[in-house]
Amino acid sequence: MKKTKWIWHPGSFELYHSMLLHNRRTTSKTYADGTRKSVYYYPMWRIDSPHHNAILEKKATTKKPETLKFYANTETANMVVDGIAYSVGSEVILEAGEHTVCLQGFKKDGFPAFYVEGDTFKTDREYVVAEGDYKGRHAGYSNYYTNPTDEVEKFKFLYKKVNPVSKKQINGGVLFDFGKETFGKIHLSGLDGEERYVSLGESYEEAIDSAYSELGLNVEGKCYDSEPVAFRYIFVPDTSKCEACVDFEYLPLENRGSFKCDNELINVLWNVCAYTMLLNSREAFFDGIKRDRWVWSGDAYQSYFVNYYLAFDTDIVRRSVRMLRGGDPIRKHINTICDYTFLWISSVWDYYLHTGDEDFVRDIYPDILDMWEFIEPRLNSDGMYERKPEDWVFIDWSTFDESGPICAEQMLLARAYESMAKFAHLVGDTAWEKHASECFEGIVKRTNELYWNDEKGAFVDDYESGKENVTRHANIFALLFDYTSEERKEKIIKNVIFNDEITKITTPYFEFYELDAMCKIGNFKYMTDMLNSYWGGMLNLGATTIWEEFDPTKKGIEHYEMYGGKYEKSLCHAWGASPIYLLGKYALGVYPTGVGYKTYEVKPNLMCFGNIEGTVPTPNGDIFVSLDKEKCEVLSPIDGGTLILGEKKYEIKKNEKLTVEI
């Protein structure tokens, strides 16, 4: 039997936590008098409120009497049973028969939530919105909140006390090192009570460079407890006696995915990626844990894929998707970035493919329709993306020819339409299915016509400017999404990917797409070389988490500089964790071919390794795969699998170890 859940107006939980988390970023500033202080730093996009009202109902016929017990997080709430309003704490006996239970409430400083113990009428997704814009939409819920004593507005983090691994006197103060990047509430004690700026650092250099460190604490008093914050080092100035520890704050996510091979650097890398993910897996998938601690759609998009090969937590994906969608009306692209809107739509399809969670697709479908209502009137007469003054065209931290609508955006728009056609098919919206399919095909066709440059043998950023600028990005999307001919793909690989004159990717963000594309076309060496050199390069510099950007040509503290700030770069950025996805999908070789792993393939590949082994999570258990030069073993808890080794295929039987000698 399904658990009773706390329920609320759909999206309220996510809008509430999104509002809180997007409003707690801080940064440090130096003032005219030389003092440095931590101040709040707000997003440039609209932050929406949760609905402070909710009205949810369920109509059903009960076959036997049942007792309803009503809980709510606000005293103003009513449980209206067949027209009679009962207040919080009421117990009502229902006779067998037809009934309507309506839950209503208002909460000024949060969102109203309800919990009804009962049988047929226990609270869960089956309740629907009874009035207003969202009429008929299913109640919001979280699998975290299933107990009547739960406090739904308090996010369910766990805490663990962590002490520094070292402490030393330096520059007239004390420097604490926690051994690796961490996140939590800092406790300082043994202070003299004087006001001071305590400097934090993801690097040693940042922490002791108080005048420039990105994050710090405005400390007063002899003891001090901070809000949760990210750091590895703490520097407390003007003291020799201070003590520090941290309440490490985290989600109890289990790493169901695993990977091991005979290359220890890669094993370390995998763990560093997993830890990077853990730190950034919170109310939603964050970009970075020092900065911005915000939910960025393109960043989250990649975290979803890593998650499908690591914790396989479906709640955090749903939360992220809803937070990114925000409230109504949609007046700007998600995070103001057009590519992030297109990726948001695609991400829901990937979620469905990996999890088989049809309820969520149905629940979010009206929100996706609203998104298209925003997107479509802004397309040009060919149905292609055209930049509006308020749009941020991101794609990557790289230089594009942005005079006109750039090629990579068209590919992401096509991808969104391709996903949309599939959603529409799923929910039986035939008009939209037809429309989205046509738009998808039209954009792919026109992009190939307009942006392909025969002389360059590549897609150019822009077809109107005459600059014929080639960047890797659109060309990578063409490979990855299969949006061009085999002949053109060959040309792209030669003229773009293996062409050193084309600016290299410097962000792990776009390495995700590049390496995914290269693996997709079977060039695994390109990927493993990059893990060793690019990711390995960060590990060699002592990284305990993956960085936002990495340029191997830089030296010393140059590595920490970004956006014009000496230490503004994030050294723990989720978009660096893609090796987990790449190794799970292409080395262990496990991926769904049917929705929710109803069917799947295991196509392991040793790549440059002597042996590999690991697990890949699915909605119904973890698939174990090992491979060396002699044999391959697969053990799977689910039906529907096919092991592919070279040209040969083997059926994988549920719970029976399959061993194939090579």
Added chain:
Amino acid sequence: MKKTKWIWHPGSFELYHSMLLHNRRTTSKTYADGTRKSVYYYPMWRIDSPHHNAILEKKATTKKPETLKFYANTETANMVVDGIAYSVGSEVILEAGEHTVCLQGFKKDGFPAFYVEGDTFKTDREYVVAEGDYKGRHAGYSNYYTNPTDEVEKFKFLYKKVNPVSKKQINGGVLFDFGKETFGKIHLSGLDGEERYVSLGESYEEAIDSAYSELGLNVEGKCYDSEPVAFRYIFVPDTSKCEACVDFEYLPLENRGSFKCDNELINVLWNVCAYTMLLNSREAFFDGIKRDRWVWSGDAYQSYFVNYYLAFDTDIVRRSVRMLRGGDPIRKHINTICDYTFLWISSVWDYYLHTGDEDFVRDIYPDILDMWEFIEPRLNSDGMYERKPEDWVFIDWSTFDESGPICAEQMLLARAYESMAKFAHLVGDTAWEKHASECFEGIVKRTNELYWNDEKGAFVDDYESGKENVTRHANIFALLFDYTSEERKEKIIKNVIFNDEITKITTPYFEFYELDAMCKIGNFKYMTDMLNSYWGGMLNLGATTIWEEFDPTKKGIEHYEMYGGKYEKSLCHAWGASPIYLLGKYALGVYPTGVGYKTYEVKPNLMCFGNIEGTVPTPNGDIFVSLDKEKCEVLSPIDGGTLILGEKKYEIKKNEKLTVEI
């Protein structure tokens, strides 16, 4: 010099208080076990949240140094001066020169508000929204909050202790009578601590009829303090010793308008109307003080007109207009009622005409445009209103032929377009001016073509149903707004107004329109007869405030019944206060002919009275008028006035008493 004001994201103050006030209505219910309890009762329309984030800025060049002192109602707020963020409490010295001051903040359980002491950069409407959907729109403010110690989320009511005028033992309990309808926090003392339902009543009958009274208190303990609530009588059961008093809660509105005549009933009526208005003049203009205590657009529309002849409080009109507009997106008509949306648009023009507050028209103009974006796609191909399933077609509590789009709605839509053309002209939006003018003329023309029935000599509700049903409402609008020919007007007066077979108006709501129309065409007797009989009828039944509905043919407690509830009728309903407007505009005869009383006329009329005198407020002082059979006197503090007596016109000179012998 203008006062420094607390400022916020435009609309936040109103959305916040709207949210609170629409979520505090209660009603009493009887349960299966016979107990009666007060429970919350929620609106059927979406209640919006205030913006929990704000970012406002001002750029200016200062000629001399100035010191800025920064206050905010949230610790997370920053005052960013030329890019440097200062926290709450900071003092910053600005040198002469160009500067940008940006105020940012977040408040979870309310709305962020800022106050900067300074010279050029002191906070007021000149600050504009710096980011997001509302970019460039002026800061919100209220003239009530001009002191740095103000608490902007606390509405500035005043309180006065009031004791009951009588107390008596009845039915085993104690009945308190406060002598007239009142509103405030009830204090009960001397109770025995037992839980009980204390019954309230606007009438004696309601209070002692505990099983049916609309409002009550769930009382526990020996002393009890209620939330503010409306009542005249309190009945405390099962006691003989209890005491009661009330903290009367009110706004310090001054009755600048006044009226006196030689008919004492009318003088009493005027005061009862003024008291009815006072009770319903709160965060906004409410419908009724017992029920619903909500802001209904049609009700507020009439209160605006009464206000222009009574307190002339511009803040409460602006607050009401913003609360009615609500947040974004617009997905239903205001209060779900289409006529209320059309009246909302018209009301802004009337506000401008009476007050000359061009700032407000400019500030609210984008909100009006959004409203048209909602309205227009729902009109039919002729540009006429057509009912959608979710629309409530109200017009009045009366029976219409509602098979198709009804005539009265077309007239209100035309009126809204007529106002819109004027707004568009004011703000220089020539495209909308042309469009609105054309739509206005088109609707008036088509309404006259389609709905006029020659046989009936009247407008019918519907032209398609074949029922040829005539009600007063559309015909009254045609007279009032001058939307038909003189010939047809004559026919309407004969065939509708003076035709007893056409159902009479039973609500003071529509009497407002009917009497306004009749006065407009010079039939003052119709109006004064109605004041004496209809309003006088309520006074004769002991009304201390004006009722929601009155049917002289009913008897005893039948008068209190409405909506199927024995005492559900509101006995203090703002829409009954229109005699103040009618007597001010048509007896004292004062009305603006130019915006904000730049020009105005005084056209007094003795009507059925032997003498009249009174004052009418304007933005720049009150105009005194007296008239008897011998002479007329006018004293006005402003220029631009013309006294009209019969065919004769006299210039009214500022501050010089004008006396004309008749």
